Amino acid sequence: MTSIDPILVIDDDEVLRSMIVEILTDEGYPVIGAADGAQGLKVALGSVLTLILLDMRMPTMNGWEFVKAYREQSGRPVPIVVCTAASNASLWAEEVQADGFLAKPFGLEELLTTVHHFVSGAGVSAV
Amino acid sequence: MMTLVSEPVVGDGAMERDLLVEEARRAQALAEQALNLRDEFVSIAAHELKTPVASLKLCAQMLERRMSKGSAKPEDVTRGLRTIREQSDRLGRLIDGLLDISRLQAKRFMLDVCRTDVVSLAGSVCSLMTPLLGEHTVEFEAPESLWADVDPLRVEQIIVNLLTNAAKFTVGPRPIQLKIAEEGSTVAISVRDFGLGIPQEARDTLFNRFHQAHSAKHHGGMGLGLYISREIAEAHGGTLEAEHPPDGGAKFVLRLPLSSRPDEAAG
Numbered sequence: 199m200t201s202i203d204p205i206l207v208i209d210d211d212e213v214l215r216s217m218i219v220e221i222l223t224d225e226g227y228p229v230i231g232a233a234d235g236a237q238g239l240k241v242a243l244g245s246v247l248t249l250i251l252l253d254m255r256m257p258t259m260n261g262w263e264f265v266k267a268y269r270e271q272s273g274r275p276v277p278i279v280v281c282t283a284a285s286n287a288s289l290w291a292e293e294v295q296a297d298g299f300l301a302k303p304f305g306l307e308e309l310l311t312t313v314h315h316f317v318s319g320a321g322v323s324a325v
Numbered sequence: 326m327m328t329l330v331s332e333p334v335v336g337d338g339a340m341e342r343d344l345l346v347e348e349a350r351r352a353q354a355l356a357e358q359a360l361n362l363r364d365e366f367v368s369i370a371a372h373e374l375k376t377p378v379a380s381l382k383l384c385a386q387m388l389e390r391r392m393s394k395g396s397a398k399p400e401d402v403t404r405g406l407r408t409i410r411e412q413s414d415r416l417g418r419l420i421d422g423l424l425d426i427s428r429l430q431a432k433r434f435m436l437d438v439c440r441t442d443v444v445s446l447a448g449s450v451c452s453l454m455t456p457l458l459g460e461h462t463v464e465f466e467a468p469e470s471l472w473a474d475v476d477p478l479r480v481e482q483i484i485v486n487l488l489t490n491a492a493k494f495t496v497g498p499r500p501i502q503l504k505i506a507e508e509g510s511t512v513a514i515s516v517r518d519f520g521l522g523i524p525q526e527a528r529d530t531l532f533n534r535f536h537q538a539h540s541a542k543h544h545g546g547m548g549l550g551l552y553i554s555r556e557i558a559e560a561h562g563g564t565l566e567a568e569h570p571p572d573g574g575a576k577f578v579l580r581l582p583l584s585s586r587p588d589e590a591a592g
Binding site: 211213217218220221224255303304307 | 376382
């Protein structure tokens with residue numbers, strides 16, 4: 199069994215965030231949820247992570263602000279996948295030089311395939 | 326030799342042309358601004374609509390997956406169905422907002438007016454809304470009854486919108502005050518919060534269509550609520566105004582004409 203560092207899910211929509219957390223937990227991934235960029239940044243700087251799933255439009259600290267602060271302050275930034283309902287999801291991902299994007303409403307398979315891609319890229323697999 | 330100088334005529338023509346060019350520039354800038362605002366609105370509306378769709382999709386797929394694996398517990402199914410119902414309601418409300426905008430623009434906005442006890446109506450809204458306002462409590466203050474000729478569903482819509490905004494822009498457990506008072510020939514329904522308040526630069530455009538006072542920080546919503554609410558108030562011959570209390574927060578006052586036949590109404 200390979201241990202995996204947690205995946206951080208940052209989304210201000212509580213229902214959607216819980217859903218993503220539950221789906222990934224069902225698959226055996228350790229997951230941490232955060233309600234906005236500020237909360238996410240606190241977690242991200244204080245933990246070793248495998249991947250960050252990031253919503254962009256959020257109160258307190260949005261996705262752009264999060265990426266900037268995280269990359270400035272983190273010694274070892276992990277891949278970021280932008281999850282957004284914007285029509286220009288790929289453009290927003292490019293803007294922040296994210297490693298991938300999921301355009302809402304994404305399905306369960308898309309979510310799992312994307313997460314698996316980055317987790318296996320990190321040299322670990324879900325239990 | 327006498328020289329005929331036609332400069333003043335040329336000058337007038339040039340001035341007129343300059344004015345026309347300037348006017349055209351201004352019109353173009355306004356049109357561009359309106360287009361940008363529309364694009365921004367479409368982007369926000371898409372975001373707002375896609376988020377519940379995403380929850381619906383993931384919820385259904387998660388249940389399906391658990392059921393096919395035989396790992397779905399009865400409580401998972403109950404919770405999943407509740408999520409589906411709540412997210413469908415959320416989508417319905419968003420679509421209602423868009424339809425209201427469309428009706429307002431086409432001047433097809435109809436009121437179904439009847440004599441209504443505004444105090445009783447606001448009290449019911451307050452009771453129904455309290456569980457949905459999270460950590461915020463509502464302090465309700467009103468006389469026994471005040472009657473007005475209004476469309477009760479539309480007035481309810483305004484109060485719901487004001488209470489929802491108050492909760493959305495208030496961080497931490499602070500009270501929201503809902504007060505009703507008689508002011509001459511009108512009934513004043515005010516919703517006061519102790520939250521973020523309205524930034525100075527957003528005050529002039531607060532009731533504009535597609536406007537969000539805190540747009541830089543996404544708090545959800547499409548920026549239609551206050552615009553629709555003011556249109557509804559005005560369709561009743563009333564007003565909806567924002568006040569900015571010096572000690573912080575925001576206060577919105579809805580004023581509606583009192584019924585001219587209160588005795589009959591009360592009977």
